[in-house]
Amino acid sequence: MQATVAHLKKGQRGIITDVSSIYIPLKLLEMGCLPGNFVELVQVAYFSDPMYLNINGTHLAIRKETALHILIDIL
Amino acid sequence: MSKQINVALIGNPNTGKTSVFNALTGLNQKVGNYPGITVEKKEGICKLSRGVKAHIIDLPGTYSLNASSLDENVVIELLLNKNDKDFPDVAVVVSDVENLKRNLLLFTQIKDLEIPSILVINMADRMRYKGISLDIPYLEKQLNTKIALVSTRKNYGIDELKELISNYRELSTVPCMNASEIDKDYFDGLRKAFPDQLLYKLWLVITQDVNFGKTDRNEIDPVADFKTKSKSELKRLQQKETIKRYQFINETLKKGQIIDLSTAKDLRIKLDRILTHKVWGYVIFFFILLTIFQAIYDWSSVPMDFIDSTFASLSEWTKNALPEGTFTNLLAEGIIPGLGGIVIFIPQIAFLFLFISILEETGYMSRVVFLMDRGMRRFGLSGKSVVPLISGTACAIPAIMATRNIESWKERLITILVTPFTTCSARLPVYLIIISLVIPDKRFFGLGYQAMTLMLLYLIGFGAALGSAMILNKILKIRSKTFFVVEMPNYKLPLLKNVALTVVEKTKAFVFGAGKIILAISIILWFLASYGPGDDFNNAEEIVATEFANQNLSEDEIEHHVASQKLEHSFLGITGHAIEPAIRPLGYDWKIGIALVSSFAAREVFVGTLATIYSVGSDDEETIKNRMAGEVNPILGGPLFNFASGISLLLFYAFAMQCMSTLAIVQRETNSWKWPILQLVIMSTFAYIIALIAFQVLK
Numbered sequence: 001m002q003a004t005v006a007h008l009k010k011g012q013r014g015i016i017t018d019v020s021s022i023y024i025p026l027k028l029l030e031m032g033c034l035p036g037n038f039v040e041l042v043q044v045a046y047f048s049d050p051m052y053l054n055i056n057g058t059h060l061a062i063r064k065e066t067a068l069h070i071l072i073d074i075l
Numbered sequence: 076m077s078k079q080i081n082v083a084l085i086g087n088p089n090t091g092k093t094s095v096f097n098a099l100t101g102l103n104q105k106v107g108n109y110p111g112i113t114v115e116k117k118e119g120i121c122k123l124s125r126g127v128k129a130h131i132i133d134l135p136g137t138y139s140l141n142a143s144s145l146d147e148n149v150v151i152e153l154l155l156n157k158n159d160k161d162f163p164d165v166a167v168v169v170s171d172v173e174n175l176k177r178n179l180l181l182f183t184q185i186k187d188l189e190i191p192s193i194l195v196i197n198m199a200d201r202m203r204y205k206g207i208s209l210d211i212p213y214l215e216k217q218l219n220t221k222i223a224l225v226s227t228r229k230n231y232g233i234d235e236l237k238e239l240i241s242n243y244r245e246l247s248t249v250p251c252m253n254a255s256e257i258d259k260d261y262f263d264g265l266r267k268a269f270p271d272q273l274l275y276k277l278w279l280v281i282t283q284d285v286n287f288g289k290t291d292r293n294e295i296d297p298v299a300d301f302k303t304k305s306k307s308e309l310k311r312l313q314q315k316e317t318i319k320r321y322q323f324i325n326e327t328l329k330k331g332q333i334i335d336l337s338t339a340k341d342l343r344i345k346l347d348r349i350l351t352h353k354v355w356g357y358v359i360f361f362f363i364l365l366t367i368f369q370a371i372y373d374w375s376s377v378p379m380d381f382i383d384s385t386f387a388s389l390s391e392w393t394k395n396a397l398p399e400g401t402f403t404n405l406l407a408e409g410i411i412p413g414l415g416g417i418v419i420f421i422p423q424i425a426f427l428f429l430f431i432s433i434l435e436e437t438g439y440m441s442r443v444v445f446l447m448d449r450g451m452r453r454f455g456l457s458g459k460s461v462v463p464l465i466s467g468t469a470c471a472i473p474a475i476m477a478t479r480n481i482e483s484w485k486e487r488l489i490t491i492l493v494t495p496f497t498t499c500s501a502r503l504p505v506y507l508i509i510i511s512l513v514i515p516d517k518r519f520f521g522l523g524y525q526a527m528t529l530m531l532l533y534l535i536g537f538g539a540a541l542g543s544a545m546i547l548n549k550i551l552k553i554r555s556k557t558f559f560v561v562e563m564p565n566y567k568l569p570l571l572k573n574v575a576l577t578v579v580e581k582t583k584a585f586v587f588g589a590g591k592i593i594l595a596i597s598i599i600l601w602f603l604a605s606y607g608p609g610d611d612f613n614n615a616e617e618i619v620a621t622e623f624a625n626q627n628l629s630e631d632e633i634e635h636h637v638a639s640q641k642l643e644h645s646f647l648g649i650t651g652h653a654i655e656p657a658i659r660p661l662g663y664d665w666k667i668g669i670a671l672v673s674s675f676a677a678r679e680v681f682v683g684t685l686a687t688i689y690s691v692g693s694d695d696e697e698t699i700k701n702r703m704a705g706e707v708n709p710i711l712g713g714p715l716f717n718f719a720s721g722i723s724l725l726l727f728y729a730f731a732m733q734c735m736s737t738l739a740i741v742q743r744e745t746n747s748w749k750w751p752i753l754q755l756v757i758m759s760t761f762a763y764i765i766a767l768i769a770f771q772v773l774k
């Protein structure tokens with residue numbers, strides 16, 4: 001199964017391989033959520049939702065349902 | 076007179092754009108609205124060298140020129156409209172040294188519009204701390220621009236920036252990359268169809284979902300020989316464009332920026348480990364709120380007492396110093412007490428704005444959004460609803476405007492509808508005066524009962540907001556994409572200047588905005604209270620003389636009875652008596668009734684109204700509070716403001732929708748009268764029922 005950002009554990013890193021443009025808003029891409037960039041899970045709230053990420057140096061939080069659509073290779 | 080240079084400050088959120096604006100303009104700034112919409116427009120004047128002045132606009136923060144909200148739309152609308160009087164001669168793009176990569180995305184887009192641009196790299200003082208070094212000449216060459224390294228905290232770089240602004244004519248307008256490579260055929264076609272238009276401007280107009288007021292799409296639509304693309308094709312192209320821009324930026328920064336992570340220190344990680352923790356995060360948030368409410372209470376009691384007694388003596392002084400007459404009475408009994416009723420709350424309101432702006436400035440507010448999202452979703456809200464709900468404690472109007480960054484329409488609508496339940500600063504005057512009358516001034520483990528009551532009222536407000544959100548979430552059948560992104564900015568020490576300016580500006584807006592209404596209502600009330608129809612009013616002296624003929628009353632006592640006889644039979648008194656049957660079950664008399672009715676325009680009018688009513692005819696120097704404490708319930712006896720009627724009033728004010736400005740803003744933001752009318756009817760009915768129950772149970 002292809003890993004997604006939702007599969008990251010706290011402190012774990014991955015490289016983004018693909019983002020599904022139907023589910024991922026342009027704004028998130030503009031903030032650096034693009035193939036080739038790294039993503040790190042900084043902190044999670046209850047039930048891992050939302051997820052506090054470091055994507056390519058930008059720190060942001062997204063909901064799990066969005067995280068499921070960002071495909072990654074876990075490092 | 077030489078022409079002013081028009082400068083537009085543009086940048087991502089959290090880049091310290093407003094600090095740069097404050098550093099450039101100081102106190103020479105004003106806040107207004109863009110015509111027709113409620114987006115805040117900040118502009119100011121900056122003096123450059125050689126007597127030249129720059130007119131600076133602080134545009135709303137945006138991540139790119141692809142607008143997804145009304146606020147972001149303002150930026151694009153201005154940049155695309157050469158005929159706008161504010162169209163910039165030069166764009167100052169503010170970036171944060173730690174997020175340069177992301178910030179440059181917007182910069183490359185602005186360069187494509189061929190507007191002379193300066194790149195400000197802000198927070199430059201953090202470079203060493205973060206192990207960042209920059210090759211400025213290289214970056215300037217690659218980006219075709221001039222760069223100003225600025226630190227508003229350490230106060231450097233602003234003079235260099237001013238110099239660059241004065242010499243804006245020397246700036247290059249050549250784009251730093253070619254975005255049209257993403258689809259050559261498409262852009263070639265576009266160029267052929269509209270040879271005299273700027274290519275990137277066309278692209279922006281085509282791809283924006285939002286409607287443009289002035290830069291109309293119609294300019295483009297009529298040309299038939301140009302092949303249009305479907306929405307999803309356009310979105311793919313925008314995605315390609317973003318990737319393309321990042322490629323360029325990555326390449327530029329690879330040579331222009333070196334980050335030595337070994338020397339970088341990261342406070343964020345350490346702080347976030349605690350502040351966003353599953354348990355401690357919430358505990359700390361709760362304690363921060365508790366401290367804020369305790370502080371608002373403790374710190375403002377001294378200045379408030381001072382203001383209260385000052386206005387009371389001012390009233391007295393006016394009466395003695397000015398010649399007797401209608402005007403003197405109007406001034407001493409109408410206007411001064413009315414204004415005193417608003418000035419007295421400046422300390423509290425200023426403290427409230429102080430804390431809110433510190434929470435925003437430090438970056439802590441984003442952590443609250445993160446912590447609360449999961450919980451809020453259960454109520455059909457978003458983590459981002461927390462910001463409107465918290466800033467709703469200052470005023471519902473900016474709070475409702477702050478809902479704009481909530482991505483899902485349903486979550487946003489629910490937030491708009493429930494925000495007026497939060498305790499805004501206009502309720503504060505009512506709460507404070509009633510609490511001080513009916514709640515004992517004692518302490519329990521260092522926490523005052525009065526402060527705790529206040530906190531409880533705030534919690535009731537939030538509770539009502541959440542409860543109604545949950546109901547609305549069940550009732551409203553709106554399908555909208557839910558999606559949520561919130562940036563977690565670095566922690567920063569708040570800049571004193573930014574905080575001070577916010578506090579002054581917001582307090583001023585509150586006082587003058589409310590002051591106008593209160594002044595008008597005070598004058599009207601005074602007239603209504605000082606004149607009346609019929610014998611009961613006009614022959615008050617004789618009626619009192621007959622009634623109390625057998626009792627040996629002193630002159631003072633007779634005068635007092637005359638005054639109350641007059642007030643009771645004045646126009647105001649008659650109105651009050653007319654509505655009395657409806658409010659008696661709630662524990663109020665006709666005087667409170669009048670204050671209640673007049674405060675449907677704005678809640679804060681309540682105290683001013685009571686102050687005016689109680690001071691009409693009374694001669695002695697008294698504070699508002701003492702006058703209220705002395706009122707007697709005409710039927711039940713005992714003080715009018717006792718525990719039962721006090722709680723009933725507090726609850727009425729907690730729930731009732733009494734603010735015309737909020738209703739107006741809801742109408743504008745939802746673009747429908749349905750929602751504000753529903754708010755008014757449902758909230759006020761609910762308030763009446765709850766207040767009724769409270770009084771009947773407690774009395």
